[in-house]
Structures are given as structure tokens and as C-alpha cells.
Amino acid sequence: MDAVAVIACLLALVACAAAGLVMVRLRAIQRNFRVLWGGAQEGPDVANVIRAEHDRITSLDQRVTALSARIDGVTDHVAAGLRHVSVVRYDAFGDMGGRLSFSAAIVDDRGDGLVISSIHARGESRTYAKGVIDGGSELTLTPEERQALAAARTDREDA
Template sequence: MNTVLSVLALLVALASLGLVLQQRRAPGATEPGDVSDLPEDALGLRHEVAALRAEAATALQHLAVVRYDAYARGSDANLGGALSWSLALLDDHGDGTVITSIHGRSEARTYAKTISAWRCDQPLSPEEEEAVGQARG
């Protein structure tokens, strides 16, 4: 019985809220989707949207990280802890970079390679290729 009363009270509260919001709407306000209130300079807005889309295409949007143990061999494959990694950072055109950090027991080395049109002039390691492939989708 308490559940029924709670649900009924909730419905009454929602209906009241709807009435209050409807009364607060400014006189002459348009409904969502009504295009009569669009600025006259719609062509200017289209140019702005096109410029924003072009700018977004060069943003680094395609990211992927591959973690691995660079020194694992044979039966020791699961003992290292996967501290090495390759990170691909690419835009919509496949331009960007892949950064690799290889961690050993006493040192760490970091490398960066330039990617252009989803390809690299330098040889990529299997992990780097995997990161670029995952970033590409």
C-alpha cells in the first residue's frame, strides 16, 4: 500500500512540475525544432560549422595504448608485469605519432615515431603496429 501511495505522490509531483514549467515559458516562445527564430545569417553559421569540422579533423582523436613486457621470453612471459607500452596519437587523416617506452630492470627508453596517413617511414615494432591499428579502429 505504501508503494502505491509513493508512486501516486510521485506522479502528482511530476504533473505539477510540468504545469509550473509550462507557465514559466515566455509568451510567444517557439517550440523546440521551430526554425522561425533562426538568425538570418544561416549561411554564416554554416561556414562556422564547416570551419569547426575541418579543425576537429586535425585534432588527436584516435588513441590507443598497448602494454606489454618487452623482455619476457618463453616460460617467463607472465613474470615481467607489462611495464612497457606503445601509445598511438592520431587525427582523422592518420597523422600523428606513436610513442613507445620500453622498461627494463635498470633503465627505461622512450622512442617517438612520426605517423603520416596511417604509415611510418621507420619500421614499427609489432606492438607499435598494434597500437596504430587499434587507434585506426
């Protein structure tokens, strides 16, 4: 019986040591959870920080969605703006130099707009405007006007 009592005491002692180790580990885990959930005075509450960041991201997502809708609306207006421009300068008459005559094409993304030409002669200067729809005109375009229109439609200076 003495041997059984000694073994039981040893087992009880080992169980107490194991329980002590488990208690130390449990205290460490509880301390970590107190830090996470704001129970300790060691720093900010992680749950509140995460909640605040979630709210901030949600707000930013709503703003990005609203801005995206506005950009889609502005894109149509930009495409309709007369923003493609090209100027071709030339000598309209062989006896005059200085390339004082010009043709300027001003069109939108679809090719709608106008071509303005100014023909400079010795005693006078004449200016003409021709409407352009879808890259073409009902009126006959001169080679210089066609060159200016082609350059404006491709956003190049030397079409």
C-alpha cells in the same frame, strides 16, 4: 390586378427576408475579419502576429546559415586534431612481468600523428617517438606499435 399586387408584395417580402439573412451573415463575416485584422478589441492582431513570426523565422534562418558556415570551418580543425589514441601495454622482456612497457599511438582523422613507445627494463627505461603519416611510418614499427596504430585508426581498444 389584385392577384398581381399580392404576388408582388409576397415577392417583396421574400426579398426583404433574404436581404435580412444576407445582412446577418455579412455582419458575421465582417466581425471575423475585424478580429483577423485587428479592428476589434477581442485579441491580438493576427496579421501582426504572423508578420512577427515571419520576421522571427527569417532571423533564425540567418542564424542557422551563419552557424552552418562556422560548423563547416570547425569540421576541418576537428579532423586535423590528434584525437584518436590507443595504448598497448606489454612485457618487453620475458624475465619481467607487469606489462610496464607500452606503445601509444596518437593520430588525426587522416592517420597523421605519432607513436610513442617506452621500453622498461630492470635498470633503465627508454622512450622512442616515431612520426606517422597517412597511417604509416618511415621507420620500422614494432608489432606492438602497429597494433596501437591500428587500434587508434579504428577507434578500438583491441585492434
